[in-house]
Amino acid sequence: MLFKISVSNIRKSLRDYAIYFFTLIIGVAVFYVFNAVGTQAAYLTFKNDSRDIVVLLTTMLSGVSIFVSVVLGLLIVYASRFLIKRRNKEFALYMMLGMGKGRISSILLCETIIIGIGSLAAGLLIGIGLSQVMSALVVNLFDADMSKYKFTVSVPAIRKTIICFIIMYLIVMLFNTFMISKCKLIDLMQSGRKSEKLKIRSPWLCTIIFIISAAALGYAYYSVTHSGLDQKKLIIMIAIGAFSTLMIFWSVAGLLLRVMMSVKKVYFSGLNSFTFRQISSKVNTMVFSMSVICLMLFVTICSLSAAFSVRNSMNRNLRELCSADVEYECTYSADGNKFSYADLEKYSSEAGQDITAELGEYVHFAQYNDPALTFAVFFGDQKDAVKEQFRMLNFDFCEEIYKLSDYNALMELYGRKPISLESGQYAMICDYKNMKQLRDPVLASGQPLSIFGHSLTPSTTECINGSIALSAQHINMGAIIVPDEIVDENAATIDILIGNYSASSEEERDAAEQRVHSAFDNVSEYITSKYGSEYILALTTKEEIRQNAIGLGAILSFVGLYLGLVFLITSAAILALKELSESVDSIPRYTMLRKIGADEKDITRSLFRQTGIFFLLPLILAILHSVFGIKFAVTLLEAFGTEGVLSSVLTTSLIILIIYGGYFLLTFLSSRSIIKEQK
Amino acid sequence: MELLKIENIEKYYGSKSSLTKAINNISFTVDKGEFTAIMGASGSGKTTLLNCISTIDRVTAGHIYLESTDITTLKGKELNKFRRDKLGFIFQDFNLLDTLTAYENISLALSIQKRSTSEIDAAVTKVAEQLGISDVLKKYPYQMSGGQKQRVASARAIVTDPKIVLADEPTGALDSKSAKMLLERFNYLNKEQGATIMMVTHDSFTASYASRVIFIKDGRIFNEIRRGDDSRKVFFDKIIDVVTLLGGDVSDAL
Numbered sequence: 001m002l003f004k005i006s007v008s009n010i011r012k013s014l015r016d017y018a019i020y021f022f023t024l025i026i027g028v029a030v031f032y033v034f035n036a037v038g039t040q041a042a043y044l045t046f047k048n049d050s051r052d053i054v055v056l057l058t059t060m061l062s063g064v065s066i067f068v069s070v071v072l073g074l075l076i077v078y079a080s081r082f083l084i085k086r087r088n089k090e091f092a093l094y095m096m097l098g099m100g101k102g103r104i105s106s107i108l109l110c111e112t113i114i115i116g117i118g119s120l121a122a123g124l125l126i127g128i129g130l131s132q133v134m135s136a137l138v139v140n141l142f143d144a145d146m147s148k149y150k151f152t153v154s155v156p157a158i159r160k161t162i163i164c165f166i167i168m169y170l171i172v173m174l175f176n177t178f179m180i181s182k183c184k185l186i187d188l189m190q191s192g193r194k195s196e197k198l199k200i201r202s203p204w205l206c207t208i209i210f211i212i213s214a215a216a217l218g219y220a221y222y223s224v225t226h227s228g229l230d231q232k233k234l235i236i237m238i239a240i241g242a243f244s245t246l247m248i249f250w251s252v253a254g255l256l257l258r259v260m261m262s263v264k265k266v267y268f269s270g271l272n273s274f275t276f277r278q279i280s281s282k283v284n285t286m287v288f289s290m291s292v293i294c295l296m297l298f299v300t301i302c303s304l305s306a307a308f309s310v311r312n313s314m315n316r317n318l319r320e321l322c323s324a325d326v327e328y329e330c331t332y333s334a335d336g337n338k339f340s341y342a343d344l345e346k347y348s349s350e351a352g353q354d355i356t357a358e359l360g361e362y363v364h365f366a367q368y369n370d371p372a373l374t375f376a377v378f379f380g381d382q383k384d385a386v387k388e389q390f391r392m393l394n395f396d397f398c399e400e401i402y403k404l405s406d407y408n409a410l411m412e413l414y415g416r417k418p419i420s421l422e423s424g425q426y427a428m429i430c431d432y433k434n435m436k437q438l439r440d441p442v443l444a445s446g447q448p449l450s451i452f453g454h455s456l457t458p459s460t461t462e463c464i465n466g467s468i469a470l471s472a473q474h475i476n477m478g479a480i481i482v483p484d485e486i487v488d489e490n491a492a493t494i495d496i497l498i499g500n501y502s503a504s505s506e507e508e509r510d511a512a513e514q515r516v517h518s519a520f521d522n523v524s525e526y527i528t529s530k531y532g533s534e535y536i537l538a539l540t541t542k543e544e545i546r547q548n549a550i551g552l553g554a555i556l557s558f559v560g561l562y563l564g565l566v567f568l569i570t571s572a573a574i575l576a577l578k579e580l581s582e583s584v585d586s587i588p589r590y591t592m593l594r595k596i597g598a599d600e601k602d603i604t605r606s607l608f609r610q611t612g613i614f615f616l617l618p619l620i621l622a623i624l625h626s627v628f629g630i631k632f633a634v635t636l637l638e639a640f641g642t643e644g645v646l647s648s649v650l651t652t653s654l655i656i657l658i659i660y661g662g663y664f665l666l667t668f669l670s671s672r673s674i675i676k677e678q679k
Numbered sequence: 680m681e682l683l684k685i686e687n688i689e690k691y692y693g694s695k696s697s698l699t700k701a702i703n704n705i706s707f708t709v710d711k712g713e714f715t716a717i718m719g720a721s722g723s724g725k726t727t728l729l730n731c732i733s734t735i736d737r738v739t740a741g742h743i744y745l746e747s748t749d750i751t752t753l754k755g756k757e758l759n760k761f762r763r764d765k766l767g768f769i770f771q772d773f774n775l776l777d778t779l780t781a782y783e784n785i786s787l788a789l790s791i792q793k794r795s796t797s798e799i800d801a802a803v804t805k806v807a808e809q810l811g812i813s814d815v816l817k818k819y820p821y822q823m824s825g826g827q828k829q830r831v832a833s834a835r836a837i838v839t840d841p842k843i844v845l846a847d848e849p850t851g852a853l854d855s856k857s858a859k860m861l862l863e864r865f866n867y868l869n870k871e872q873g874a875t876i877m878m879v880t881h882d883s884f885t886a887s888y889a890s891r892v893i894f895i896k897d898g899r900i901f902n903e904i905r906r907g908d909d910s911r912k913v914f915f916d917k918i919i920d921v922v923t924l925l926g927g928d929v930s931d932a933l
Binding site: 265269270271272273277281588589602 | 733735755756759760761762763764766768770774776777778779783786787788789790791793796799835
């Protein structure tokens, strides 16, 4: 009996449930897809150390999944509370007929179970299908081999999805039972009698609050993009932003209608007065939800754009910054001030290895330090200002110094432009944007710098863009290039050898890479055994950097996509649910409009406008937030390189257009069928 | 002058096995400026008749002419246009939009006719005066009494200057004082403004305000009386007589 009531209830309120069901299915599918990445990857063949990154990625994604399940859980609780509210009258009838609250709870329980099982099954099926597509993405990101791939179903991911969602559904059941046990019959009966009391807010108060919150937002935008922020200040700015968002929606809800009403020509034309009233009553009842949705959309836009742009620019950086195949470095690390120069080639021949064997061309040079030339000395009286911005910077650190001839030889190897210096001049090479900004004023002042006892003036008024070591990012904090003759050979600290493989074909290069690694291991072992662990030999190869960069990019893209998608679905679903239930409530209004002769075309247009504005409002503010959010992210992610922001923003827009727009269209179409004349 | 002509209309519901003849061959005409009441018990077919005239429902057979247009042949857009321009509706449950103020509710009927703002303002102000609701124009439906709501609904119905105003149990949800006030207004609109009104009711008192009453029983016209020069009191007694004649079937309508 209970089961029968539940089934017929679901069938009856299918319109309301459709979007809820749809959202649950997408939620389950997304959850499965991202948790299945680990298992999927097991069937792919990876190069070298990508495997470790996949493991890291899997761990990372399961961590994020906890957060995601909380978000989805909240959505489900919200949606079910919403659906219950809509059915108060039905419950009142049950209670009038003498049904106990326990029985009503069991009806709801039954419904939740049916919907839960249905959505889990459908979601998992879709998820399993989508995860095959995901594998293709993994292959694409990690350059893996797909030949051994077959159709996979991840049992652990299924188990995890089922457990997570069962927990969510259990919470919903508890929540429903609580809601039912709390309510009184009289309230249930009267809930249907809608008194559309529009909260009339004082327009002056609204205007004042609007201006204040707009100003507060402007301030937050400005501080985020224009001044260095520490964590505490950033949190304050975020709080200000969130609160102003809430206040803006609150005041807009009050003002929107008034503004529209003042334009009498527009307001009293066609169904406009009806349309605006509908919108304003929706916005009025949803101030808080709208703000939350707006912030979620903001997070979505930022996380998606940041993820894509980091990935894009990493690929680009690799091409630009890794201009050679191999870099050896030999450092003496015991005491920063007591240098002990180590010669790579000497040690490797002692160890019976020829580390240059695989290299077609290479440059062998040294980095020098002048103990008297530290960051603190370079910045001089501007030290405090710099300290304000770079709290982590160690000012006792020695500046890197290179010989002009070495630098130009390296640039020739890299295929970049050489530089020339007159005697009595030095050049500053730097590509870390934030550091460059600090160094430029010092260079511009033309102040002489004492290097190895010689007084040198800067050759340029700003840093020369460039880098020495192989890297995936713009992280060269600064390298000083000086004329050869002033360098004190005893001040050499690091021995560096950078070169290219002589091999040209893909397989030969892979083989060379292997041999270089084993030669390195032998030499490294020899040095440690013979000279102690103060001497550190380091090997960096382009291939390694590439793998790491791709891995980092992939992790960021995956986490960004995951969070972004979940937030996007959640916010769109809340809007859709609200809009649909409003449509159900408004059926009599549309019937009346038809009776007094409104055209079907006008009614459809009115509905389209209502749905459109309802979906657009939070999106507009979110986009505005994001403009500044992304600007901030750009400065934060400077080290990764953020050149690809534009194309990432485009990709993000496309994703949002598809999902958010899809929800909008779905909502509009089902609203239209709801209000369609029933014959 | 003949305004509305109803010719042998029939309306059947259900399938062949269980056929309900809601309207079984009804014909009559309504002249311009007439105030007609249609009376009958629940299920006699009076609301179906009104729905057919108002194009909300379709007839199974027969024709309805308003002026010279056969409204049973209208379709889709023409129907909406016809309803919008030629008819005014008043419902038992007011059917006001609860999100709009009285002013906006009344103006909506004009704005969907795409009238200009200044025209709308003038028309609404005028009709509000006629119906005595000038002071509630800024209020929302939930802030008004039932009588006020029904007068606002009436204002919406007549503001477009329709050929005929159709009212379905307009006093059904009103207390006797409000009902009387509304009917006085109807009378005023009919006598002074020349509005043609057709009203469905099962209440003899309400019907006594009309100039003519048509009684319907089981989908057919049972009787018809005209007020002529009688006072409302006398007319009321005549109606009661007919209702008594209608017998037990209609007693529940009193």
